[in-house]
Amino acid sequence: MDDGDRPVVVSTGIAMTGQNVAFLLVLVVAVSFFSYSIQRALRTLRVGLPEQRLDAPGRRTWNLLTIGFAQSKILRERGAGVSHAAVFWGFLVLTAGTAEILLQGVWPGFGYEHLLPRPLWQLFMLSQEVFAVIVLAAVSWLLWRRLVAPPKRLQGEEIHSTEAVIILGVIAALMVTLFTTGAFEYVAREGVRATHFGWFRPIATALGGAFGALSLGTAETLRDVSWWAHALLVLGFLNFLPYGKHFHVVNSLINVWFSNTSGPGTVGAMKPMDLEAEVESFGASDVEQLTWKNLLDGYACTECGRCTAACPANITGKVLSPRKIVTDTRDRLREKAPYVVGELDVEGSAEAMRLAPGAQAVLDNRLLDNWITEAELWACTSCRACVQECPVSIDQLEIINELRRALVLNESRFPEEVLPTFESLERNGSPWAFSPADRAQWAEGLDIPTMAEKLERGERPEILFWVGCMGSFDDRAKKITVAFARILQAANVDFAILGQEETCHGDPARRLGNEYLYQVLAKGTIETLDRYEVKTIVTFCPHCFHQMGNEFPQLGGNYEVIHHSTYIERLLEANLVPLQTEHGKRLTMAYHDSCYLGRYNDVYDAPRETLRRALPVVNLVEPARTKSRGLCCGAGGGRMFIDEKEGKRINIERTEELVATGAETIAVACPFCMTMMVDGVAKLEADVNVLDISEVVAAQLDPAHERAPLVAGD
Numbered sequence: 174m175d176d177g178d179r180p181v182v183v184s185t186g187i188a189m190t191g192q193n194v195a196f197l198l199v200l201v202v203a204v205s206f207f208s209y210s211i212q213r214a215l216r217t218l219r220v221g222l223p224e225q226r227l228d229a230p231g232r233r234t235w236n237l238l239t240i241g242f243a244q245s246k247i248l249r250e251r252g253a254g255v256s257h258a259a260v261f262w263g264f265l266v267l268t269a270g271t272a273e274i275l276l277q278g279v280w281p282g283f284g285y286e287h288l289l290p291r292p293l294w295q296l297f298m299l300s301q302e303v304f305a306v307i308v309l310a311a312v313s314w315l316l317w318r319r320l321v322a323p324p325k326r327l328q329g330e331e332i333h334s335t336e337a338v339i340i341l342g343v344i345a346a347l348m349v350t351l352f353t354t355g356a357f358e359y360v361a362r363e364g365v366r367a368t369h370f371g372w373f374r375p376i377a378t379a380l381g382g383a384f385g386a387l388s389l390g391t392a393e394t395l396r397d398v399s400w401w402a403h404a405l406l407v408l409g410f411l412n413f414l415p416y417g418k419h420f421h422v423v424n425s426l427i428n429v430w431f432s433n434t435s436g437p438g439t440v441g442a443m444k445p446m447d448l449e450a451e452v453e454s455f456g457a458s459d460v461e462q463l464t465w466k467n468l469l470d471g472y473a474c475t476e477c478g479r480c481t482a483a484c485p486a487n488i489t490g491k492v493l494s495p496r497k498i499v500t501d502t503r504d505r506l507r508e509k510a511p512y513v514v515g516e517l518d519v520e521g522s523a524e525a526m527r528l529a530p531g532a533q534a535v536l537d538n539r540l541l542d543n544w545i546t547e548a549e550l551w552a553c554t555s556c557r558a559c560v561q562e563c564p565v566s567i568d569q570l571e572i573i574n575e576l577r578r579a580l581v582l583n584e585s586r587f588p589e590e591v592l593p594t595f596e597s598l599e600r601n602g603s604p605w606a607f608s609p610a611d612r613a614q615w616a617e618g619l620d621i622p623t624m625a626e627k628l629e630r631g632e633r634p635e636i637l638f639w640v641g642c643m644g645s646f647d648d649r650a651k652k653i654t655v656a657f658a659r660i661l662q663a664a665n666v667d668f669a670i671l672g673q674e675e676t677c678h679g680d681p682a683r684r685l686g687n688e689y690l691y692q693v694l695a696k697g698t699i700e701t702l703d704r705y706e707v708k709t710i711v712t713f714c715p716h717c718f719h720q721m722g723n724e725f726p727q728l729g730g731n732y733e734v735i736h737h738s739t740y741i742e743r744l745l746e747a748n749l750v751p752l753q754t755e756h757g758k759r760l761t762m763a764y765h766d767s768c769y770l771g772r773y774n775d776v777y778d779a780p781r782e783t784l785r786r787a788l789p790v791v792n793l794v795e796p797a798r799t800k801s802r803g804l805c806c807g808a809g810g811g812r813m814f815i816d817e818k819e820g821k822r823i824n825i826e827r828t829e830e831l832v833a834t835g836a837e838t839i840a841v842a843c844p845f846c847m848t849m850m851v852d853g854v855a856k857l858e859a860d861v862n863v864l865d866i867s868e869v870v871a872a873q874l875d876p877a878h879e880r881a882p883l884v885a886g887d
C-alpha cells in the first residue's frame with residue numbers, strides 16, 4: 174500500500190497514495206458506524222434496572238483472567254473447547270497484526286519492524302503465521318462439525334446456525350487473505366525478501382515461492398487485492414458483530430468481569446428482594462424489570478448450548494432450554510428497546526416510535542408468556558448446571574427466578590400442586606400437612622436435648638442440629654436424622670435441637686417464587702436462632718445448609734452453617750467417632766452429588782472422604798456425570814412439590830446412570846436426593862441400596878462405645 178500510485182502529501186507530512194486516502198475514508202466510516210452501533214446497543218441496557226457491580230475488583234479481575242483470558246470454563250469440554258480457545262487466543266495475538274495492517278492502509282511504510290528490535294519483530298511475525306494456521310485449523314474443524322456432524326446442543330430453534338457458519342467462513346477467509354497478502358508481497362518485494370522473509374514467515378515464504386512465476390506487476394496487483402479483501406473483511410466483521418449473536422465477541426469478557434460469580438455475596442444466593450419497596454410489581458415480567466446485567470447476559474451469549482446440554486429438564490425432554498431463556502431475553506430487548514429508549518435519545522424519537530405502525534403490538538407483548546412460557550419456568554430444578562457450564566458466566570437461573578417471582582407474586586399463577594405446599598407452609602411451618610407438634614417425634618426416648626432444655630439448665634450447646642422438615646416428618650429421612658444423632662452422641666458432641674420450635678425457613682417458598690412467604694418464615698427462624706444466640710448450625714439437608722448459610726445474611730441472620738458431610742469428616746479426621754475395625758466384604762458404592770451441596774457450595778470431597786474414612790473397604794465409583802457435572806435428582810427448585818408430567822422423569826435418568834456404575838449402594842447426602850433415588854431404584858426394580866452417608870458411618874459405629882443404641886425411625 175505504499176507504492177503503485179502517485180503520492181499525496183497530507184498535512185501530517187506522510188506521503189499518501191490514492192489508495193491510502195480511499196482506505197482512510199473507508200476506515201473512518203467503518204469505525205464511526207461501529208462506534209454508533211456499540212453505543213446504540215449499550216444504551217439498550219438502560220432499559221434494565223440499575224445495579225451496582227463495581228465492587229470486588231480483585232475477584233472480578235481474577236475471574237476475567239481465568240475464565241475470560243485463560244478460557245478455563247470453555248476448556249471444560251475437549252474438542253470444541255480447545256478449538257474455541259484456539260480461535261480466541263489466535264484473535265488476541267492476531268489483533269496486533271491487524272492493527273499494523275489497518276495502520277499501513279493510511280500510513281505508508283508503517284510497520285512494527287521500525288519499532289521493535291529485529292529478533293523481537295521476527296518473533297512477532299512468526300507468531301502471526303503460527304496463530305493464523307492454528308485459527309484456520311480450528312475454524313475448519315468447527316465448520317465441519319457444524320455442517321456435517323452438529324452435536325445436539327448446536328441444534329434447536331433458538332440458534333442462528335447460518336450466521337455462525339458465515340462468521341466461521343469469514344474468519345477462515347481472514348486467515349487465507351493474511352497468507353496470500355504475504356505471499357504476493359514476497360513476489361512483489363523480490364528485492365527485500367532477504368530481510369522481510371525467511372524462517373519467521375514460513376507460510377508467506379513458501380507460498381511466495383510457489384507463486385514465483387508471476388510477474389512483479391501481477392504480484393503487486395494481487396497483493397493489493399488481497400490486502401483490501403483482508404482489511405474490508407476485518408471492518409465488515411467488526412460492523413456486523415453488534416447486530417447478530419456474535420456480539421458476544423465484544424461482550425463476553427466484559428460480562429465475565431461483571432458476572433454474579435465474580436462479585437461479592439455468595440454463589441447461588443437468590444437476589445434479595447425489598448418487599449416494602451414502592452413498586453407496581455415484583456419480579457420481572459418484561460425486560461424493564463430485569464437488571465442491566467441480566468440484559469448484558471443476552472448480548473454475551475455465544476449460543477453454544479452448553480447450558481442446555483447440561484440442563485436436566487432439557488435432557489429429559491422438557492420444554493425448558495436455558496439458552497432460550499437468555500436468547501429470548503436478548504431478542505425481546507432488541508424488539509422493545511427502540512420503543513423505550515428511542516433511537517439513542519434523539520429528542521422525541523421514542524415517542525415517535527411508539528406511534529409507528531406495529532409499535533403497539535410490540536409494546537403489548539412481554540417477555541413472560543409471549544417469549545418465555547410458564548411451562549419453561551416451572552420445569553427448572555434450580556440445579557445451576559447451566560450457570561456452571563456457561564463459558565461466559567451468564568446466570569440463566571436469575572432470569573428464571575425473577576420471572577417465577579412475577580408469576581407468583583403479581584399474578585398468583587403456579588402449578589395447582591403448589592397451592593397445598595404454600596398453604597401448609599403458612600399453617601404448619603412445613604411444606605407438608607404434618608402437625609408442628611409431631612416435629613420432634615423422631616427424638617422421643619433418644620435423650621436428645623432441645624435448645625430450650627439446655628437453656629433451662631443454663632447451658633449453651635456447641636452446635637445446633639438443624640433437622641429440617643424432611644428429617645422431621647419423612648419416614649425415610651427420619652432414619653438419616655437418627656443416624657446422624659447417633660454419630661453426634663457417639664462422638665460426645667455437645668448438641669441440641671430446636672424440637673417443636675423448629676419451622677421451615679422458607680427455602681421452598683423462595684425457590685417457588687413466593688418471596689413474601691419466604692421472608693415471613695425466614696425472619697421467624699432467624700428470630701428463634703437469635704433468641705438462643707446460636708452460633709454454629711449443623712444440618713444434613715443441603716437446602717437448609719445453603720439457605721441458612723448463604724441467604725440468611727440478606728435478612729440479618731449470620732451463623733456458621735456446616736453440612737453434616739463436612740462435620741462428620743472433621744470428627745473422623747480427629748478420631749472422635751468410635752468405629753468398628755471389622756468392615757466385612759468390599760462394597761462398591763456410587764456417590765450422587767447434591768446440587769445444593771456441590772455446585773452451590775463446592776462441597777465435593779467431604780462426603781466421599783467421609784465414606785472412605787468410615788468404610789476403608791469401600792470401592793467408590795463415579796457415574797458418567799459427576800461432581801460439578803453431576804445430574805440433578807429432579808427435586809430442587811420446588812420441583813419436589815410439582816408433578817413431573819412432561820418427558821422422562823429426571824430421577825429415573827439419574828438413577829439409571831448411578832445403577833450403570835455397577836454399584837451395590839448409592840450414597841447420598843441430601844434427604845431430597847434420597848427420596849428421588851429411592852423412588853428411582855424402586856421404579857427400575859434395581860437391586861441397589863440407597864443410603865445417606867451418615868447411615869453408612871452409623872452402621873460402622875463400635876457398639877461398645879455407643880452411649881445407647883438409637884432405634885427410633887426404624
Ligand code: SF4
Binds near residue numbers: 552
Ligand atoms: S438451573 Fe438446572 S434445571 Fe434450571 S435451567 Fe439451569 S440447568 Fe436447567
Ligand code: SF4
Binds near residue numbers: 475495562564566
Ligand atoms: S447461556 Fe452460556 S452456555 Fe448457554 S448458550 Fe449462552 S453462552 Fe452458551
